[in-house]
Amino acid sequence: VAGPVRFCHKMNAMAMNNKxxxxFVEGNIGSGKTTFLEHFRRFEDITLLTEPVEEWRNLKGWNLLDLMYxxxxxxxxxxxxYVSLTMLDMHRRPTPTPVKLMERSLYSARYCFVEHMMRSGTLHPAEFAVLDEWFRFIMNQIQIDADLIVYLKTTPAVVYERIKKRARSEEQCVPLSYIEELHKLHEDWLVNRSHAECPAPVLVIDADLDLSQITEExxxxxxxxxxxxV
Ligand code: DGT
Structure with a gap:
């Protein structure tokens, strides 16, 4: 239960380790990450960092998300x-509250999206090598804190329908096969643990449920x- 007493305890915890x-809230496209973050807006002592999609849609007037699709x-x-830059900015942003909830992370960018682009041949091996070097450099040189990963686990066909319904213009031509592949990559990373780096314990949530039932979940x-x- 949120309240002044617990908040006070948390502030003490913060004062002790200052972090x-x-x-990280992770999951396929359309899995409800933003809705999950919004659920926690009722608690005063949490910083919510939603994904910078709007920045990707407008960098000095350029819609990078659209160009990419x-x-x-x-x-x-x-x-x-650019995704890496905006994610790093979120990881490093000073947080005045004892809890910080972030939509996605540098990890999912690397282990899901970049991994997919590399495997499908969309990225030239040289381009992949540069992105991977950046990722390793950041991981080795910059402190990226993670205490828990919330994995919003979904069925590809379910999120595919949601994506079609929400009709974000850039995503109109996203095929089901892409969603299926991204699903596998999330599972490999967060459930099967096939990458060395899973930076925190993973809490799996059934995110197939529709909006009326998801709050309980x-x-x-x-x-x-x-x-x-605390
Ligand atoms: P939600 O709230 O679970 O419905 O979340 P979405 O679908 O708004 O957010 P997300 O991160 O799953 O995807 C936003 C869009 O940006 C989507 O078209 C996929 C794309 N996207 C996100 N991160 C990356 C990335 O690192 N690489 C690529 N290629 N696309 C990305």
Whole structure:
């Protein structure tokens, strides 16, 4: 339960180690990451960092997300490079609260999206090598804190329908096969643990449920996210 007493305890915890309890919210496109973050807006002592999609849609007037979907081979490198920058900015942003909830992370950019582009040949091996070197450099040289990963697990066909319904203009031509491949990559990273780096324990949430039922599912994660910071 949120309240002044718990908040006070948390502030003490913060004062002691000076780092917020940091949670990454991960899951396929359309899995409800933004909705999950919004659920936690009711708690005053949490910083919510939603994904910078709007920045990707407007960098000095350029819609990088659109360019990437329209001509992936040409724009993948540019897009991923900007995604990394905006993600790093989120990881490093000073947080005045004891809990920080972030939508996605540098890890999912690397292990899901860049991995997919490399395997499908969209990225030239040389381009992949540069992105991978950047990723390794950042991981070795810059402190990226992670205490918990919330994995919104979905069925590809379910999120595919959601994506079609929400009709974000850039995503109109996204095929089901892409969503299926991204699903496998999330599972490999967060469930099968096939990469060395899974930076925190993973809490799996059934995110196939529709909006009317999902709140109950989200509530199950509240104590893990709120209590651990005390
Ligand atoms: P939500 O709230 O779960 O529905 O989340 P979305 O679907 O708004 O957010 P997300 O991150 O799954 O995807 C936003 C769009 O940006 C989507 O078209 C996929 C794309 N995207 C996100 N991160 C990356 C990335 O690192 N590389 C590529 N190629 N696309 C990305």
């Amino acid at each position: 917020p309890f940091t949670v 329209k001509d992936t081979a040409k724009w993948a490198m540019t897009f991923q490079s 989200y509530k199950k994660s509240e104590h893990q996210i709120l209590r651990k910071a």
